[in-house]
Amino acid sequence: MDLSLLVIVVIVTALAFDFTNGFHDTANAMATSIATGALSPRTAVGVSAVFNLVGAFLSVQVAKTISSGIVDEAKINSAIIFGGLVGAIVWNLLTWLLGLPSSSSHALFGGLIGATWIAAGSDAVHFGTVVEKVIVPALASPIIAGVVATAATFLAYKLTEKADKTERAKGFKAGQIISASLVSLAHGTNDAQKTMGVITLTLIAAGTLPAGANPPLLVILGSGLAISLGTFLGGWRIIRTLGKGLTEIETPQGFAAEASATATILASSSVGFALSTTHVATGAIIGSGVGKRLSEVRWGVAGRMAVAWLFTLPAAAIVGAIAGRTASLGSVGTAIVAVAAVAIGVGAYLLSRRQPVSAGNVNEMPSTSAPATASA
Amino acid sequence: MTINWGGLGEVFIVAIVASVLFVGLFSVGIGAWTRRGEAVLNNALAIGCFVLCAVIVGYGIFAIAHK
Numbered sequence: 231m232d233l234s235l236l237v238i239v240v241i242v243t244a245l246a247f248d249f250t251n252g253f254h255d256t257a258n259a260m261a262t263s264i265a266t267g268a269l270s271p272r273t274a275v276g277v278s279a280v281f282n283l284v285g286a287f288l289s290v291q292v293a294k295t296i297s298s299g300i301v302d303e304a305k306i307n308s309a310i311i312f313g314g315l316v317g318a319i320v321w322n323l324l325t326w327l328l329g330l331p332s333s334s335s336h337a338l339f340g341g342l343i344g345a346t347w348i349a350a351g352s353d354a355v356h357f358g359t360v361v362e363k364v365i366v367p368a369l370a371s372p373i374i375a376g377v378v379a380t381a382a383t384f385l386a387y388k389l390t391e392k393a394d395k396t397e398r399a400k401g402f403k404a405g406q407i408i409s410a411s412l413v414s415l416a417h418g419t420n421d422a423q424k425t426m427g428v429i430t431l432t433l434i435a436a437g438t439l440p441a442g443a444n445p446p447l448l449v450i451l452g453s454g455l456a457i458s459l460g461t462f463l464g465g466w467r468i469i470r471t472l473g474k475g476l477t478e479i480e481t482p483q484g485f486a487a488e489a490s491a492t493a494t495i496l497a498s499s500s501v502g503f504a505l506s507t508t509h510v511a512t513g514a515i516i517g518s519g520v521g522k523r524l525s526e527v528r529w530g531v532a533g534r535m536a537v538a539w540l541f542t543l544p545a546a547a548i549v550g551a552i553a554g555r556t557a558s559l560g561s562v563g564t565a566i567v568a569v570a571a572v573a574i575g576v577g578a579y580l581l582s583r584r585q586p587v588s589a590g591n592v593n594e595m596p597s598t599s600a601p602a603t604a605s606a
Numbered sequence: 607m608t609i610n611w612g613g614l615g616e617v618f619i620v621a622i623v624a625s626v627l628f629v630g631l632f633s634v635g636i637g638a639w640t641r642r643g644e645a646v647l648n649n650a651l652a653i654g655c656f657v658l659c660a661v662i663v664g665y666g667i668f669a670i671a672h673k
Binding site (some may be wrong): 272285288289302323361368370375377381382383385386388389390392393394397401405408412415419482485486489490492493494496497498500501503505 | 608610613614616617620622624625626629630632634639641660663666667670671
């Protein structure tokens with residue numbers, strides 16, 4: 231097996247992206263369970279990590295394309311993929327630092343679009359497909375999940391209004407363990423696939439694997455472990471925003487939100503209309519706030535998330551373009567990008583230590599009176 | 607560029623029917639469970655609801671594995 235330096239760098243970077251994908255998205259599955267106390271923070275991320283790993287092995291469908299047709303894959307090479315991955319990682323780290331949930335798929339698409347555009351021209355980017363597969367689902371998914379969760383939450387309270395409140399809370403708490411696990415499983419089958427697809431296609435492009443090959447076991451294992459390790463470390467900042475920032479969540483709401491998110495994700499993947507887990511989960515949590523009488527949704531926080539979603543693709547595209555262009559210069563360029571990416575990662579970690587959010591304080595909002603500051 | 611409005615509508619309908627059914631059944635189950643001492647029927651109703659929920663979860667896992 232003869233792997234060039236660039237191919238090795240791309241594989242390592244893909245696993246790093248997978249890792250950020252894991253800790254960025256733990257919140258989607260576990261935020262409401264942690265907020266309601268259905269699962270302790272440590273248990274929650276542990277359960278989610280296991281289900282993500284299981285999910286990586288469970289799905290038989292393999293990502294056959296890196297970009298879902300958003301860019302012309304005949305025109306992309308290892309340097310472009312590397313640039314795209316770096317763009318996605320940088321954006322994931324930045325939004326994590328701000329405690330904002332944002333779609334890891336959008337970040338990856340954005341990075342690839344930017345890197346491809348600069349290296350192969352705007353013709354290589356299929357803008358029609360971008361609208362169809364990225365913009366429309368991004369607008370539709372929070373609305374769909376929100377309406378579904380509103381109906382489910384309303385029903386959950388309506389049907390149990392005569393029940394003893396403590397007993398009811400206990401019942402839904404138990405239900406939440408199951409519903410949260412299902413979200414994690416659905417996430418693992420979706421997101422670990424992306425990284426497997428990237429690595430496999432890179433190996434095919436390098437001639438190591440024959441065209442059309444399925445991912446080798448080592449690639450499946452590596453991707454599954456990277457995403458579940460990321461999940462296990464817990465993106466506590468984003469968990470806090472989703473679990474505590476949007477609305478006060480009780481167990482019936484958490485259960486309804488998670489059940490709605492799972493149903494929406496599964497419905498979308500079986501119909502072939504891919505929706506982002508992040509957008510669905512966030513929409514469902516907002517819906518669970520709308521569906522309960524007299525509960526307050528902090529629309530300011532929701533608005534900040536919407537802005538982050540809007541910027542995800544273009545911002546990752548700009549970083550991806552710069553990184554892809556530099557990496558195309560050869561080994562020196564690749565090394566410069568790799569060093570810069572590691573420096574940004576270390577910088578983000580150090581900045582996060584100033585206001586650490588951990589398993590211990592994830593359920594404490596620093597100050598509810600000032601939601602506009604990015605302190606979460 | 608074509609926008610798959612039909613697919614979008616289908617996702618919405620499947621998602622809302624499945625969620626309302628699942629959450630509805632579970633809620634009826636919880637409601638009955640909290641009154642399980644009052645009548646044997648409540649007990650049976652609760653268990654029936656939870657079993658149906660388990661079937662839906664099982665189908666969900668099957669759908670995840672086979673998509």
